[in-house]
């Protein structure tokens with residue numbers, strides 16, 4: 001009997017030791033202690049990679065801490081799979097890309113996470129130093145690298161980005177591709193209004209992505225939504241300058257997954273080229289966009305506040321005269337108001353082969369120079385209710 005009690009006590013003790021040594025105690029790595037230098041000049045890539053390797057190979061919840069200061073990083077891949085599904089990266093400092101844009105300009109991504117699960121980034125400034133590359137592209141020089149995405153996630157699940165600032169990316173700022181369950185909150189993304197292809201957040205082939213309470217102003221789309229995006233929620237975003245929030249371009253490929261269940265609400269567009277846009281190439285495709293809700297949004301001096309463009313064919317190259325195969329259906333515009341910078345505030349230019357269906361306008365009011373703006377519809381079917389100004393041209 002006494003022996004039994006002793007061995008029970010021993011196993012309880014062992015259990016306590018086991019849990020306290022493995023899962024219960026969070027581990028913290030400060031990149032300074034791994035050799036990073038906060039001087040903005042010394043290459044800290046190896047220190048960040050060392051921190052990542054420690055975090056990734058540990059089974060315990062791990063925090064990588066980046067203190068104040070400027071940390072120069074070349075392009076880095078934070079590679080999974082990891083043992084760890086709880087890695088936090090807390091950043092009080094600024095990560096800086098190399099001033100010479102050639103260093104990362106052909107690498108696709110500057111900071112790239114692949115096959116990770118449960119990675120959260122809190123705070124921090126990412127400075128892509130893209131201005132030199134934008135100038136190269138503007139000069140017409142054919143030798144410019146295409147540019148790197150500042151922060152990319154691919155094939156990853158359960159991602160949180162909270163309170164991050166991304167400045168002057170060479171190309172797109174933040175990209176999610178083949179990701180599931182992503183929460184982006186309180187981010188600020190900024191690049192010059194005439195910087196090329198500097199989209200704020202791009203989401204494709206991903207599900208359950210939420211973007212909240214953020215401020216995005218760039219030279220391209222504030223948020224762009226590519227093929228295969230489903231269950232996407234965007235709320236309380238200030239957009240501008242830029243090209244607005246775009247679903248598309250869709251239908252570039254013949255075989256393409258659709259976009260489904262997207263909600264965009266509480267967005268203020270200021271001086272943007274578009275407000276809410278759906279865009280597809282004028283060529284055959286299996287793609288589609290359906291169950292889309294644009295709600296409670298304000299347009300301030302926006303060139304094309306509400307637009308569906310299914311005849312996108314830049315330079316008339318490889319699609320002249322073709323109709324888009326992309327089927328657009330069940331799109332609701334509700335409580336959208338403000339000012340258009342052009343006469344046409346609502347434009348539905350749908351595919352002659354696959355007309356838009358189930359387009360619904362409810363309480364939409366757009367003015368141009370203090371008069372109701374105009375609406376233009378082609379191959380669009382749906383309904384209007386409540387106050388709709390300009391008067392809807394949807395066939396009833």
Ligand SMILES: *[C@@H]1O[C@H](CO)[C@@H](O)[C@H](O)[C@H]1NC(C)=O
Pocket residue numbers: 208209230231232233261263
């Ligand atoms: C649509 O997406 C939202 C998240 O954005 C989700 O909560 C909801 O369940 C989805 N609806 C359907 C029908 O899948």
Ligand SMILES: *[C@@H]1O[C@H](CO)[C@@H](O)[C@H](O)[C@H]1NC(C)=O
Pocket residue numbers: 316320321
């Ligand atoms: C594009 O191609 C179509 C069909 O071939 C033609 O009618 C149209 O004028 C072309 N547009 C431009 C801008 O070249």
